[in-house]
Amino acid sequence: MSKRDTTTVDIKESPLFWPTKLKGNILLVLDETLIPQKLRYIKVKNTKQAVDVIRQMKTRAFGQFLVVMQTFLLEISAKGARLPDGQGSASGGNNVGTEHCSVPTGILFKRIIKTADALNKSRPTFPFEEVTSLVVGWARQAIEQNIDIRTFVPKRINGYLEGIRVRRLERVRKIAEVLKDGDSVLTHCNVSGELAMAARLAKQQSKRVHFFATETRPYFQGSKLTAWELRRMGADVTLIADNAVGSVMADKLVNKVIVGSDRSCANGDFANKIGTYQIAVLANEFQIPFYVLTQPSDKIKTGKDIPVEIRNPQELLTYLKKKTVSGVVSGFYPGFDVVPHELVTEAIALDVRASLKPFHVSATQNYSTKPPNESFEAK
Numbered sequence: 001m002s003k004r005d006t007t008t009v010d011i012k013e014s015p016l017f018w019p020t021k022l023k024g025n026i027l028l029v030l031d032e033t034l035i036p037q038k039l040r041y042i043k044v045k046n047t048k049q050a051v052d053v054i055r056q057m058k059t060r061a062f063g064q065f066l067v068v069m070q071t072f073l074l075e076i077s078a079k080g081a082r083l084p085d086g087q088g089s090a091s092g093g094n095n096v097g098t099e100h101c102s103v104p105t106g107i108l109f110k111r112i113i114k115t116a117d118a119l120n121k122s123r124p125t126f127p128f129e130e131v132t133s134l135v136v137g138w139a140r141q142a143i144e145q146n147i148d149i150r151t152f153v154p155k156r157i158n159g160y161l162e163g164i165r166v167r168r169l170e171r172v173r174k175i176a177e178v179l180k181d182g183d184s185v186l187t188h189c190n191v192s193g194e195l196a197m198a199a200r201l202a203k204q205q206s207k208r209v210h211f212f213a214t215e216t217r218p219y220f221q222g223s224k225l226t227a228w229e230l231r232r233m234g235a236d237v238t239l240i241a242d243n244a245v246g247s248v249m250a251d252k253l254v255n256k257v258i259v260g261s262d263r264s265c266a267n268g269d270f271a272n273k274i275g276t277y278q279i280a281v282l283a284n285e286f287q288i289p290f291y292v293l294t295q296p297s298d299k300i301k302t303g304k305d306i307p308v309e310i311r312n313p314q315e316l317l318t319y320l321k322k323k324t325v326s327g328v329v330s331g332f333y334p335g336f337d338v339v340p341h342e343l344v345t346e347a348i349a350l351d352v353r354a355s356l357k358p359f360h361v362s363a364t365q366n367y368s369t370k371p372p373n374e375s376f377e378a379k
Contacts, residue, residue: 014229017193019063025077027070031058036228047115054122062192068119068128072135075115112139125309125336127263171350176201179209184254186212189273190225191260199235211237218316245279249286257283257290264294268341269303280343289345296349303338311335
């Protein structure tokens with residue numbers, strides 16, 4: 001195999017790529033707020049705890065999507081027998097819910113509806129309803145066709161997540177193709193492992209790529225997560241203040257921008273971590289290509305229709321539970337901003353809807369991953 005043969009190279013997996021694991025009737029969620037000091041899982045046993053994990057930003061982006069989908073597995077299996085360990089799936093653990101439990105079908109369907117409603121309200125900017133509606137639809141289909149919900153729905157969820165995993169690995173390879181030898185790439189916030197994994201793949205292809213990561217205040221996802229996992233994957237990375245982006249571009253220190261997205265629109269507009277819009281404006285001003293990882297959706301037509309979550313101002317006015325300002329000062333912290341499609345050079349899309357269809361991995365491509373060699377501590 002030549003150095004630049006990309007068809008059979010294993011992709012080492014970042015912990016942020018798939019930050020959940022199912023163990024019996026417990027969902028283990030990687031607490032991203034403790035990284036890089038600790039790699040620790042939080043135990044989630046029900047919908048209330050799942051909503052708390054999402055709202056408290058213990059996991060974010062793709063991790064929240066996984067929590068949403070796997071919470072249904074917890075609720076479907078509640079009060080039922082656990083599957084033995086070792087019967088894993090791409091959902092991150094056991095095929096929870098594939099054994100019968102004592103809850104009547106009607107009550108179980110109401111539980112699924114209630115779970116979907118709670119998850120939909122956990123983060124207004126995130127399109128959770130687009131995936132929770134799938135689960136509700138599968139449950140309704142099972143009832144209409146007189147199929148056991150406890151068997152049918154978990155199989156559909158696990159199959160759906162299997163498709164997502166494969167297509168995310170495909171996108172890692174696409175990102176690696178975008179990365180060219182000699183590139184200097186600016187990124188903002190964190191893209192749930194994909195950019196770091198692509199960076200490692202590019203390095204295996206003998207490409208020299210440098211990354212600039214913004215701090216991403218006030219949660220510091222850029223410094224705590226992105227810079228950490230890029231270095232962990234062997235990439236060269238420089239951390240900069242959020243307000244240094246214009247200076248870095250003016251000095252011609254970067255020649256590409258790659259960011260993720262939390263919500264995409266039919267016309268190509270997207271929402272991402274607050275600060276992304278001004279980066280896109282600056283990239284356009286300096287004629288720097290701007291790439292975004294998206295999940296296409298036709299549920300929202302334009303960016304004007306995206307509900308932007310306004311976070312608790314205390315998240316801005318405090319750091320490590322200590323006030324950063326004196327006196328009476330108000331805070332305003334929209335968690336996201338919207339980037340119009342005109343500022344986007346190219347969207348590298350992940351079609352989550354395609355994961356509902358059977359997928360095929362080419363015999364000439366190896367999509368296996370090498371999981372992180374870490375021991376995680378559950379709390």
